[in-house]
Amino acid sequence: MDEQEKPLSLVLFSGTDDKLGAAAVLTVGAAAMGRPVNIFLQYYALDAFRSDRIRRHRGLSPEATPDLARHVLDHHGDHWSDLLRQAKEIGEVDIQACALTMDMFHVDRGELDPLVDGVEGVAAFMASASEGQVVFI
Amino acid sequence: MDEQEKPLSLVLFSGTDDKLGAAAVLTVGAAAMGRPVNIFLQYYALDAFRSDRIRRHRGLSPEATPDLARHVLDHHGDHWSDLLRQAKEIGEVDIQACALTMDMFHVDRGELDPLVDGVEGVAAFMASASEGQVVFI
Amino acid sequence: MDEQEKPLSLVLFSGTDDKLGAAAVLTVGAAAMGRPVNIFLQYYALDAFRSDRIRRHRGLSPEATPDLARHVLDHHGDHWSDLLRQAKEIGEVDIQACALTMDMFHVDRGELDPLVDGVEGVAAFMASASEGQVVFI
Numbered sequence: 001m002d003e004q005e006k007p008l009s010l011v012l013f014s015g016t017d018d019k020l021g022a023a024a025v026l027t028v029g030a031a032a033m034g035r036p037v038n039i040f041l042q043y044y045a046l047d048a049f050r051s052d053r054i055r056r057h058r059g060l061s062p063e064a065t066p067d068l069a070r071h072v073l074d075h076h077g078d079h080w081s082d083l084l085r086q087a088k089e090i091g092e093v094d095i096q097a098c099a100l101t102m103d104m105f106h107v108d109r110g111e112l113d114p115l116v117d118g119v120e121g122v123a124a125f126m127a128s129a130s131e132g133q134v135v136f137i
Numbered sequence: 138m139d140e141q142e143k144p145l146s147l148v149l150f151s152g153t154d155d156k157l158g159a160a161a162v163l164t165v166g167a168a169a170m171g172r173p174v175n176i177f178l179q180y181y182a183l184d185a186f187r188s189d190r191i192r193r194h195r196g197l198s199p200e201a202t203p204d205l206a207r208h209v210l211d212h213h214g215d216h217w218s219d220l221l222r223q224a225k226e227i228g229e230v231d232i233q234a235c236a237l238t239m240d241m242f243h244v245d246r247g248e249l250d251p252l253v254d255g256v257e258g259v260a261a262f263m264a265s266a267s268e269g270q271v272v273f274i
Numbered sequence: 275m276d277e278q279e280k281p282l283s284l285v286l287f288s289g290t291d292d293k294l295g296a297a298a299v300l301t302v303g304a305a306a307m308g309r310p311v312n313i314f315l316q317y318y319a320l321d322a323f324r325s326d327r328i329r330r331h332r333g334l335s336p337e338a339t340p341d342l343a344r345h346v347l348d349h350h351g352d353h354w355s356d357l358l359r360q361a362k363e364i365g366e367v368d369i370q371a372c373a374l375t376m377d378m379f380h381v382d383r384g385e386l387d388p389l390v391d392g393v394e395g396v397a398a399f400m401a402s403a404s405e406g407q408v409v410f411i
Contacts, residue, residue, distance in 0.1 A: 008408075011159070011163070011272075013155075013156070013159055013274075014198070014200065015200060016200055018287075018317055019287070022285070022287055022316055022317065022410075025374065025396050026285070026396065026400070028396070029395075029396035029397050029399070029400040030400055032397055032400075033397070033400055033401065033404070035400075035404075042159055043155055043159065043198075043205075043209075044198065044200050044201065044205065047205060058200075059200065061288070061317075061318065062199045062336045063288065063289060063290055063318050063332075063333065064318065068317075068318065068321060068379065071378055071379050071380065072317075072378060075377075075378040077374070077378070100162065100214070103212075104208055104209060104212040104214070105205065105208050106208065121166075122162050122163065122165070122166035123166050123169055123170070125166070126163070126166040126167055126169075126170055126172075127170065129270075130170070130172075133270060133403075133407060133408045134145075134270045134272050135272070135285075135408050135409070135410045136159075136272045136273060136274050136410060137287075137410050148296070148300070148409075150292075150293070150296055150411075151335070151337065152337060153337055179296055180292055180296065180335075180342075180346075181335065181337050181338065181342065184342060195337075196337065199336045237299065237351070240349075241345055241346060241349040241351070242342065242345050243345065258303075259299050259300065259302070259303035260303050260306060260307070262303070263300070263303040263304055263306075263307055263309075264307065266407075267307070267309075270407060271282075271407045271409050272409070273296075273409045273410060273411050
């Protein structure tokens with residue numbers, strides 16, 4: 001398998017808007033190059049994909065100073081969920097919710113945004129991530 | 138070397154219970170697939186493996202809202218240190234403390250939990266991590 | 275291509291002194307092994323490379339307890355920017371600023387420390403990172 005065709009696998013743990021933004025930009029970049037992208041939603045990132053709150057402001061990393069935070073919030077870029085939607089249109093992007101976190105946070109499959117393709121355990125994710133690169137955000 | 142046999146290398150930097158939990162779950166998943174796992178303990182993650190505090194509550198990421206934090210704390214899963222112990226029983230999991238952090242935090246080898254297999258420098262870790270994937274948590 | 279010759283690609287997002295220190299140590303380790311290192315500066319990490327503030331204290335991760343923070347601040351190691359300079363002297367280390375973050379934070383090329391080799395978009399970074407490992411810090 002050519003290196004370029006190997007998947008990029010993202011474990012999304014954080015659910016702040018800045019980290020989700022960084023993850024969405026990497027996803028768009030990889031999808032534009034024709035690489036499959038596997039996303040696994042854990043903890044606070046999973047919470048961010050619940051349909052009742054996916055467009056809500058989720059705050060920034062604690063290190064955002066008031067000055068930098070203002071720049072992030074004033075920036076007129078696409079919302080991270082729109083970037084992920086675009087990445088799905090141009091490439092092969094699969095978004096799975098972590099079964100363990102679903103159970104921990106008492107989230108049902110029906111509460112997740114349609115961007116999420118399914119629910120799987122860590123073993124299934126690790127199998128899909130055995131090739132290519134794995135990034136934890 | 139088959140992709141499946143390549144190691145998963147984790148640089149553990151954070152020492153909060155949620156990130157250590159996420160790391161332990163990835164370790165169990167990789168070990169169950171027969172992949173060797175190399176763990177390198179830096180900064181706050183190293184502090185978490187001192188035998189006098191390994192079972193102590195270490196707090197969660199700052200983005201945990203009171204509601205989500207309650208779900209994390211109420212979840213009756215195994216402690217991350219027990220998950221790592223199980224991963225060592227089913228697979229090849231090597232846990233090394235970062236020599237530089239040991240020096241910085243004035244930690245002696247004898248203060249570390251038996252889960253830790255040794256102390257090494259970053260060069261030795263990078264050599265063991267030259268193949269497979271590297272994840273920073 | 276031999277595994278050892280494949281690049282280590284670091285996406286630096288955080289701009290706290292402890293995470294930048296961890297990233298610099300990994301860079302030195304990889305460069306010392308003869309591996310090329312590609313660094314992509316996003317968000318708060320980009321802010322840290324502005325020449326008017328690169329030596330300024332940037333704080334630590336919120337999980338640093340007062341006791342651990344004191345040890346980090348008292349440690350007489352090289353500053354992360356000096357470690358990166360050393361890594362550039364011994365190996366092939368390329369540091370690029372994320373074009374999107376430059377725009378978001380209204381930073382001009384001339385405001386960046388000479389350690390930064392250029393400005394590029396995520397597509398160019400993903401192309402250079404298609405082989406080897408990708409680490410998000």
